[in-house]
Structures are given as structure tokens and as C-alpha cells.
Amino acid sequence: MINHLGIELADICKLYPKSDTFSLKDLSLSIPQGIVYGLLGPNGAGKTTLISILCGIIPATTGSIRYFDQGQPISEIERRQVIGFVPQDFAFYEELTAKQNLDYFGAMYNIPAAYLGPRRDELLEVLGLSTVAHKAVSTFSGGMKRRLNLAIGIIHRPQYLFLDEPTVGVDVQSKEAIVRYLKTLKQGGATIIYTSHHLAEAEEICDRIALIDHGRLVVEGTTGGLLENHEAPNLQALFLQLTGAAFRDQ
Numbered sequence: 001m002i003n004h005l006g007i008e009l010a011d012i013c014k015l016y017p018k019s020d021t022f023s024l025k026d027l028s029l030s031i032p033q034g035i036v037y038g039l040l041g042p043n044g045a046g047k048t049t050l051i052s053i054l055c056g057i058i059p060a061t062t063g064s065i066r067y068f069d070q071g072q073p074i075s076e077i078e079r080r081q082v083i084g085f086v087p088q089d090f091a092f093y094e095e096l097t098a099k100q101n102l103d104y105f106g107a108m109y110n111i112p113a114a115y116l117g118p119r120r121d122e123l124l125e126v127l128g129l130s131t132v133a134h135k136a137v138s139t140f141s142g143g144m145k146r147r148l149n150l151a152i153g154i155i156h157r158p159q160y161l162f163l164d165e166p167t168v169g170v171d172v173q174s175k176e177a178i179v180r181y182l183k184t185l186k187q188g189g190a191t192i193i194y195t196s197h198h199l200a201e202a203e204e205i206c207d208r209i210a211l212i213d214h215g216r217l218v219v220e221g222t223t224g225g226l227l228e229n230h231e232a233p234n235l236q237a238l239f240l241q242l243t244g245a246a247f248r249d250q
């Protein structure tokens with residue numbers, strides 16, 4: 001399968017207002033279309049900042065981002081239609097039911113009712129939420145909320161899906177369900193860009209990874225190629241080899 005260029009970032013810098021330290025510095029990446037791409041790094045490395053810039057939630061201070069489809073650049077308006085974002089913080093209404101949340105967010109994307117109903121029911125089914133579809137989300141477990149968060153981010157079938165720690169704080173069953181569904185989305189042609197601290201999970205699903213530390217790119221490449229080049233038995237060993245053992249508490 002030919003992977004066309006999907007997203008190209010050039011010299012991205014991010015200086016938050018009132019901050020005197022760059023959260024991202026001179027970061028350049030080329031992300032192919034149709035793969036799972038992992039943004040990895042220690043606490044405070046800049047992963048959330050980068051994913052938020054990539055999907056247009058916050059602006060970069062300097063640098064450029066271009067999106068492509070089948071090798072052709074796409075406009076800002078087109079970009080907004082083809083991306084989906086699953087944030088680390090839950091982005092739904094606790095007092096509404098799972099079904100009402102999906103209906104609400106589906107309507108925000110202007111999905112016609114004839115398509116929205118079947119799409120909503122399909123997502124509830126594959127993410128194991130059918131039996132609780134009519135319950136208020138405030139009664140859900142952490143894993144159920146994570147799965148609903150994912151369903152909302154993909155209700156409009158995005159071509160580019162950004163996920164910020166999609167499996168944080170969930171049990172093995174929910175993690176498996178989420179990972180399985182991400183693989184299904186990739187098989188359907190989606191480009192998935194995700195951050196995670198679960199390195200075994202990242203090793204399982206990422207075709208390529210970028211390792212970031214202190215806002216700078218440390219290394220980038222195919223998961224297998226990086227392990228081989230650095231003679232690392234797994235991603236955790238590679239991570240420690242390249243970022244050191246020091247804590248990142250401040």
C-alpha cells in the first residue's frame with residue numbers, strides 16, 4: 001500500500017502566553033496518510049501541545065502545518081471537515097444519556113438524521129455501550145466514559161483522528177476494546193495520531209513514532225526500524241535509552 005504524505009509540519013515553535021520557555025521548539029515532521037502515528041515522550045514533553053496544534057485547537061507561535069489528501073494539499077475548510085479529536089479530558093454532557101450525547105455531537109457535524117441514527121447505534125454496539133445507551137453518562141464507569149469519548153470523536157467518520165491518551169485510566173477490557181477499534185479505523189483508511197504513556201500499547205499499534213522531549217524531536221521513524229537501529233528490545237527500553245531516567249516533575 002502506498003502511503004501518501006498526510007500532514008507536514010515545518011519548524012513548529014510554541015511559546016504559551018506569559019511563559020518564558022518554549023513548549024515546542026523547531027519541530028518538523030512528515031506524517032504519512034493511513035497509518036497509526038504515536039507521539040511519545042515524558043511528562044511535559046509537549047505531546048498535548050503538539051496534538052492540539054495539529055488539530056487546530058491552539059495556534060503555533062511560528063512554523064507551518066499542511067494537510068494533504070491522496071498527495072494533494074487541502075484547504076483549511078476541508079481540513080476541519082476531515083479531522084476528529086478525542087481529548088484527554090472528557091468532552092461530553094454528564095447529565096445526558098450516551099445516545100443523547102451522540103445525537104447532539106452528530107447534529108453539530110450536520111450529519112443527516114437518516115445517517116446519524118445507524119452510525120450512533122453502530123458505535124454504541126462496537127464500543128460495548130448499547131445496553132447503557134439510555135443511561136445518564138454521570139452513572140458510567142471510567143472505561144465507559146473513555147469509550148463514549150472515542151465514539152463522539154469519530155461520529156462523523158474523520159479521515160484524520162487525533163487522540164490524546166485515549167486509554168488512560170481504563171481497565172484491560174476497555175483498553176482492548178479501544179485498541180481493537182483503532183485498528184479497525186486504520187484498516188478503513190483513517191490516519192490516527194495518538195499520544196500515550198502506555199508504551200507496550202504504542203508498540204502494538206503504531207506504524208511510526210516520534211519521540212519528543214523538552215519540546216524537541218529526539219527521534220522519529222518506523223517502530224520496528226527504531227528498535228532495530230538502537231538495538232532496543234522494546235519501546236520502553238528505547239524510551240529510557242533516549243530520554244534518560246531523570247524525573248520530569250518540574
Ligand SMILES: Nc1ncnc2c1ncn2[C@@H]1O[C@H](COP(=O)(O)OP(=O)(O)OP(=O)(O)O)[C@@H](O)[C@H]1O
Nearest residue numbers: 016017019023041042043044045046047048049050
Ligand atoms: N496553557 C499553558 N500555558 C503555559 N504553559 C503550558 C500550557 N500548557 C502546557 N504548558 C507547558 O508546556 C509544556 C508541555 O506541556 P504538554 O502538556 O504539552 O506536555 P505533555 O507531553 O502532554 O505532558 P503530559 O505527558 O504530562 O500530559 C510543559 O512545560 C507545560 O507546563
